[in-house]
Amino acid sequence: MVKNCHNKFPTIQLLLFISLFYFSKAISSLVSTGGWVDKAMHIGRTGMFNIIKKKWETWSVKENGSLVNDLRRRGVEDAEALPGYHYRDDALLLWNAIQTYVAKIVENVYDSKKKLVEDKEIQGWLQELKEASFKGIPDTFKSTDEVVEVVTVFIFTSSVQHAAVNFGQYNQYAYPPNYPTDLHESRPTNKEPLTEDYLVKALPNKHQTTDVMMITDILSQKATNSLGDFETQYAYDKTSVNALISFQGELKSISEIIKQRNNTRSNPYDILLPEHIPNAISI
Numbered sequence: 001m002v003k004n005c006h007n008k009f010p011t012i013q014l015l016l017f018i019s020l021f022y023f024s025k026a027i028s029s030l031v032s033t034g035g036w037v038d039k040a041m042h043i044g045r046t047g048m049f050n051i052i053k054k055k056w057e058t059w060s061v062k063e064n065g066s067l068v069n070d071l072r073r074r075g076v077e078d079a080e081a082l083p084g085y086h087y088r089d090d091a092l093l094l095w096n097a098i099q100t101y102v103a104k105i106v107e108n109v110y111d112s113k114k115k116l117v118e119d120k121e122i123q124g125w126l127q128e129l130k131e132a133s134f135k136g137i138p139d140t141f142k143s144t145d146e147v148v149e150v151v152t153v154f155i156f157t158s159s160v161q162h163a164a165v166n167f168g169q170y171n172q173y174a175y176p177p178n179y180p181t182d183l184h185e186s187r188p189t190n191k192e193p194l195t196e197d198y199l200v201k202a203l204p205n206k207h208q209t210t211d212v213m214m215i216t217d218i219l220s221q222k223a224t225n226s227l228g229d230f231e232t233q234y235a236y237d238k239t240s241v242n243a244l245i246s247f248q249g250e251l252k253s254i255s256e257i258i259k260q261r262n263n264t265r266s267n268p269y270d271i272l273l274p275e276h277i278p279n280a281i282s283i
Contacts, residue, residue: 030215040204040211042182060136061129065153067095067161086269087164090258094160094227094272097250099152104243105235106147116141126150159227163277170220174213176203181212227251227277 031037037045063069071077071088079089110116117123117140126141129150138146172179177199185202188194204212225231228248235241251274262268270276 036211036215040181040208040215056133058135061134061150061153062136065136065157066149067091067156084265086261086265087272089261090254090269090272091160091164093254093257094251094274094277095152095156097247097254098155098160099148100250101243101247102152102155103144103148104246105240106144106151108237108239108243110144110147113143116144116147122147158280159277160272162281163222163271166281167220167222167271167276169216170213173216176209176212180204182208222276222278224278224280226275227279228274230279 031045031048033045035045037048041048043051059065063073068077071092076082076085076088079085082088110119123140126137129137130139137150141147173181180203182204183202184205185198203209228244228251230244235244255274258270258273262270
């Protein structure tokens with residue numbers, strides 16, 4: 001049964017392993033002691049880790065990782081009440097496509113509850129997540145819906161969500177007055193006009209500015225194949241192959257929908273075009 005699972009479940013596992021590889025690269029270069037975050041950002045790596053730690057204490061796979069639940073939790077799910085939220089509108093298309101793809105694979109692998117409950121490998125993976133302090137996940141996988149939910153969150157986070165928060169960095173940070181990563185003067189406490197002398201002294205220096213421009217330019221570049229365009233084919237069974245073909249077709253349709261939306265948007269939003277989204281975190 002485990003061998004059969006490996007034959008039909010590899011594309012999902014591959015995405016997760018690739019994500020961990022690129023995460024290790026970030027640890028060794030971006031957030032290492034004396035690394036880029038320490039040099040260019042006011043809070044440094046310690047401040048960044050403290051923010052992450054505080055958020056991680058309450059972050060939940062079910063409530064924060066699930067796009068649908070997260071939008072509802074933040075009160076931004078209603079398109080009529082909050083029009084023009086392009087991330088929500090485009091991301092929902094992709095979330096649904098990924099969820100459908102994952103469901104086809106998972107339901108084919110586990111065509112009975114007994115197979116799922118007795119699969120030590122998938123249950124062991126869930127326990128590893130719990131040991132890593134992931135919240136909002138079941139104690140054990142008892143249904144395919146539970147597997148689909150967790151796996152969809154991982155794939156969505158390491159592809160679509162990563163694209164949304166990563167590939168706009170250069171536009172945000174490369175012009176320091178727009179989004180300075182460091183301030184050398186005391187931060188303003190009121191809305192009184194600031195002098196030019198204050199701004200010049202407060203904003204990042206030339207070296208920091210160059211670093212920010214260089215790093216955010218690199219971070220804003222896609223370094224893997226696009227979502228759904230896997231470098232290597234591992235699954236050859238009919239259901240998995242058809243599921244991938246259907247997924248790729250859905251991504252092409254989503255691309256056309258987003259392009260049509262951008263024709264009428266005052267500020268086109270192309271970050272979540274499927275062809276711009278990587279298969280996994282790439283930095």
